[in-house]
Amino acid sequence: MPSIPLDAILFLVLAAIAVGSAINLVVQTHPINSALSLVGVMISLAVLYLLLGGEFIAAVQVIVYAGAIMVLFVFVIMLLNAGAERPRTRLSFSVAAGVPVLLAFLSAAAYFILKKVPPAEGVTFGGFTGGSPRAVGEALFTRYLLPFEVTSILILIAIIGAIVLAMKEID
Amino acid sequence: MSGNFEPTGAELLRFLPEIVLTLAATFLMVLEPLTDRGAKRALPAIALLGLVVALFSAIMAQAQPGLAFSGMIVVDGFTTFFRVLVIAIGILTILISTNYLRQEGSEGGEYYALLLFSIAGQCIMIAANELIILFIGLEASSIATYIMAGYLRDDKRNNEAALKYFLLGSFATAFLLYGIAWTYGLTGTTNLSRVREVLLSPASPDTFLISIAAGLMFVGFAFKVSAAPFQMWAPDVYQGAPAPVSGFMSAGPKAAAFAVLLRVFLTAFEPVKERWEPLLWWSALATMIIGNFAALRQGNIKRLLAYSSIAHAGYVMVAVTAHSEIGTTAAMFYLAAYALTNLGAFALVTHVARHNERYVEVNDFAGLGQRQPVTAALLTVFLLSLIGVPLTAGFFGKFYIFRAALDSNLVWLTILGLLNSALAAYYYLRIIVVMYMQPPSETEEDDLLPMSAGIQFTAWFTAAAVIVLGVYPSLVLDFAGRSAALLR
Numbered sequence: 001m002p003s004i005p006l007d008a009i010l011f012l013v014l015a016a017i018a019v020g021s022a023i024n025l026v027v028q029t030h031p032i033n034s035a036l037s038l039v040g041v042m043i044s045l046a047v048l049y050l051l052l053g054g055e056f057i058a059a060v061q062v063i064v065y066a067g068a069i070m071v072l073f074v075f076v077i078m079l080l081n082a083g084a085e086r087p088r089t090r091l092s093f094s095v096a097a098g099v100p101v102l103l104a105f106l107s108a109a110a111y112f113i114l115k116k117v118p119p120a121e122g123v124t125f126g127g128f129t130g131g132s133p134r135a136v137g138e139a140l141f142t143r144y145l146l147p148f149e150v151t152s153i154l155i156l157i158a159i160i161g162a163i164v165l166a167m168k169e170i171d
Numbered sequence: 172m173s174g175n176f177e178p179t180g181a182e183l184l185r186f187l188p189e190i191v192l193t194l195a196a197t198f199l200m201v202l203e204p205l206t207d208r209g210a211k212r213a214l215p216a217i218a219l220l221g222l223v224v225a226l227f228s229a230i231m232a233q234a235q236p237g238l239a240f241s242g243m244i245v246v247d248g249f250t251t252f253f254r255v256l257v258i259a260i261g262i263l264t265i266l267i268s269t270n271y272l273r274q275e276g277s278e279g280g281e282y283y284a285l286l287l288f289s290i291a292g293q294c295i296m297i298a299a300n301e302l303i304i305l306f307i308g309l310e311a312s313s314i315a316t317y318i319m320a321g322y323l324r325d326d327k328r329n330n331e332a333a334l335k336y337f338l339l340g341s342f343a344t345a346f347l348l349y350g351i352a353w354t355y356g357l358t359g360t361t362n363l364s365r366v367r368e369v370l371l372s373p374a375s376p377d378t379f380l381i382s383i384a385a386g387l388m389f390v391g392f393a394f395k396v397s398a399a400p401f402q403m404w405a406p407d408v409y410q411g412a413p414a415p416v417s418g419f420m421s422a423g424p425k426a427a428a429f430a431v432l433l434r435v436f437l438t439a440f441e442p443v444k445e446r447w448e449p450l451l452w453w454s455a456l457a458t459m460i461i462g463n464f465a466a467l468r469q470g471n472i473k474r475l476l477a478y479s480s481i482a483h484a485g486y487v488m489v490a491v492t493a494h495s496e497i498g499t500t501a502a503m504f505y506l507a508a509y510a511l512t513n514l515g516a517f518a519l520v521t522h523v524a525r526h527n528e529r530y531v532e533v534n535d536f537a538g539l540g541q542r543q544p545v546t547a548a549l550l551t552v553f554l555l556s557l558i559g560v561p562l563t564a565g566f567f568g569k570f571y572i573f574r575a576a577l578d579s580n581l582v583w584l585t586i587l588g589l590l591n592s593a594l595a596a597y598y599y600l601r602i603i604v605v606m607y608m609q610p611p612s613e614t615e616e617d618d619l620l621p622m623s624a625g626i627q628f629t630a631w632f633t634a635a636a637v638i639v640l641g642v643y644p645s646l647v648l649d650f651a652g653r654s655a656a657l658l659r
Contacts, residue, residue, distance in 0.1 A: 145240065154307055157288045161318035
């Protein structure tokens with residue numbers, strides 16, 4: 001059996017999840033479903049970054065995007081009262097079947113991976129380097145110092161803009 | 172990592188205009204809550220002062236041309252030309268805006284701060300020699316402009332304009348970013364000079380993939396310059412935004428976006444020019460045709476000028492398609508001439524529109540020749556320059572562009588472009604006819620006030636500049652010609 005490197009398989013699976021979630025994000029009618037699909041996109045992207053050796057970026061992706069920003073998204077949707085959920089009869093079936101099927105799939109996948117692929121052929125994170133916090137920090141504060149500083153101006157503009165458009169007349 | 176990354180004095184000088192603009196904008200924001208209503212009049216003066224200092228520092232920076240901040244930005248004649256242009260556009264925009272904002276009861280430091288930030292972003296774009304800093308500059312300029320388009324937030328038209336501009340603009344920026352990612356993936360660098368070296372080297376990646384990267388970036392730039400097929404936003408946004416902001420959008424961000432389009436395609440992607448030349452050819456033609464034909468049927472003057480702005484973007488695209496030094500020179504001259512003309516026209520549109528922009532139909536200009544002969548005469552000068560009549564800057568602009576196109580053997584594009592500019596004369600002349608031949612309508616209740624000082628200065632200054640450039644184009648052309656050679 002010609003051995004496909006495991007990280008390629010992992011890439012394809014995660015890329016499929018990312019694209020699938022992104023499509024789901026657009027086609028869903030309920031905003032909460034879209035927000036949850038976005039979490040799926042963010043997390044699969046984080047693992048893709050990890051595959052590329054971007055440890056720091058992967059961690060930031062999870063903490064900032066999948067964590068903080070998504071919480072804000074969901075909060076805003078809840079606060080804006082985006083319409084009640086419409087439970088469907090099909091939903092009860094997927095709740096009943098979903099968890100066992102997922103567990104079965106995961107254990108089957110884990111079994112085959114452990115059985116077929118010797119540990120030496122597993123994912124190696126050495127293919128790409130330069131993604132450690134140290135390397136990112138060094139690049140950011142030396143070569144890319146100017147973009148880093150200018151980004152702060154960009155964020156300042158966005159803050160001013162948000163206030164200009166949102167503030168109430170005080171007087 | 173070794174090497175000294177402490178900026179030298181010369182490097183700081185090369186970045187001085189952006190520093191001055193950012194400081195002035197931040198200072199305005201700090202000052203804004205500390206001033207009471209009466210003292211708010213001082214805010215535009217401070218903004219003007221900041222712009223004038225930035226203008227001089229842009230000229231001073233030219234004394235020390237070169238790279239700065241690890242090759243992030245480059246100061247050459249091209250940079251200086253466009254920096255001076257956008258800063259001058261900023262000065263004129265402030266002069267048009269002060270009275271307008273007072274009239275609408277929305278005087279505030281934020282407007283001027285956002286304008287300065289927008290210009291700082293444009294200066295960064297113009298000087299960028301790296302795709303990353305280019306992107307950040309473009310975003311800074313765009314975000315500030317989105318907010319300015321919706322500045323009168325109780326006005327529905329403003330809200331619509333800002334939202335459309337923001338949503339479509341973000342979409343287009345995503346394409347640009349995707350193109351940058353492709354470029355980095357294919358060449359391993361985001362530095363424009365390095366991208367060029369990689370593409371010229373024997374290890375150059377597949378030209379097909381590189382042209383996808385260039386195409387994606389073109390989508391982003393084409394949106395910003397309102398070139399077909401990404402021009403859809405322009406009429407709605409120009410119509411809905413406050414009139415002075417529409418004037419600014421048609422001049423500043425557009426000139427800066429053309430500057431980066433020229434720089435990226437004539438430096439980094441120049442080795443694959445056979446691939447992108449047809450793309451630009453079709454885009455230029457489509458932009459001219461869509462702009463001119465749609466403008467024929469417009470009743471709203473802001474919308475008409477928006478379509479005219481699309482058509483003029485098409486003429487500049489012809490110069491970019493020529494991808495030669497004279498093409499670049501022609502584009503630079505044209506953008507300067509067009510910015511002056513259009514700012515003058517929008518100053519007068521702002522003047523005639525009055526409070527709450529009630530008079531923005533072409534028919535509202537009826538009888539202007541009798542009611543305010545000076546206003547009508549000045550507007551006629553701008554409209555003649557937009558047509559490209561001899562003795563105005565617009566004539567030499569078009570002349571140099573089509574000469575550059577002929578030099579690059581773009582015969583058909585030249586012929587179709589000339590036919591287009593003949594067609595364009597119809598809708599500009601229609602405004603002149605309405606102004607002089609039709610009696611004023613009786614439904615107008617309030618009388619048109621005399622022009623405010625700022626608008627008066629802008630209109631006279633731009634009209635004088637349009638005529639002077641129409642007689643002595645070499646004043647700008649010589650500098651543009653010398654700068655275009657330094658581009659690479």
